[in-house]
């Protein structure tokens with residue numbers, strides 16, 4: 001049984017001409033002008049992800065990768081979370097971006113290449129695209145090929161002069177952007193949603209370093225960073241009264257079952273999210289409701305009653321702490337925008 005998480009080599013494969021080309025989403029009459037969309041795929045091979053799941057379950061404190069929360073249903077549930085009153089993040093970030101769009105666009109400058117990490121439904125990028133001067137190309141990176149095709153088809157239709165180059169990849173791993181090799185333009189990365197908070201602190205620094213390498217010197221990074229605040233507000237945001245976050249969390253098990261053939265029983269787990277004040281992070285768990293055995297790839301994992309599986313951390317920063325992190329990773333913070341209640345920040349960093 002191979003349990004290493006890293007594949008020896010990541011193979012670049014162009015996939016649209018083969019399987020993705022058979023999907024009719026590109027040829028539907030609703031999107032006539034975008035037949036040229038091409039989704040580039042860099043791994044992860046099935047085994048990489050499966051091994052990551054196995055490694056997490058084999059740890060004494062079990063954990064599962066939060067990127068697997070976003071299958072088709074998980075992405076739809078996440079979009080519902082973003083609409084909830086309790087989930088202040090999305091509407092606050094969107095409002096900050098809208099209110100400061102002209103200034104943000106001026107800092108980014110003209111004729112840039114935009115690279116979005118975890119583009120999801122590609123809705124926030126529209127605020128930028130509506131204000132930027134002649135952006136050259138948009139390179140959304142996401143693990144979900146379905147969602148990439150859907151959202152980039154819409155973006156390409158809405159912004160016909162923009163070159164749209166979707167990349168299906170796991171951006172927690174090193175990336176090579178071959179189709180940018182010949183493009184000489186300033187590269188600006190966009191990483192909204194405070195998804196940076198889903199990295200552990202040491203991983204966040206490594207990730208920012210990789211972003212910096214990819215955008216090069218004098219590149220830009222527009223990033224959403226959630227701020228430390230009243231734990232009551234945080235608790236409500238991750239334990240909504242409609243139970244959508246609970247469904248989103250449990251769906252991780254359904255996704256892993258269908259993708260890797262495991263036999264998690266969803267009714268034997270419960271959602272839990274708590275703010276760990278000492279570490280400054282939300283910890284989202286699935287709690288085993290009984291002594292049980294789960295099978296994955298012929299390995300049996302025992303879970304005790306009340307045993308937690310960590311499914312996501314979501315760090316909350318204060319501005320100084322984030323500036324220190326950015327500096328360590330080779331960036332300078334150029335500008336920080338917040339809302340009046342200081343719930344959330346949008347920050348523009350430049351690589352040094």
Ligand code: AVJ
Pocket residue numbers: 081089193194195196197198238245284312313314
């Ligand atoms: C927006 C992806 C960063 O940590 O708030 C929402 C996802 N998890 N509810 C976050 C999430 C639980 C999320 N990100």
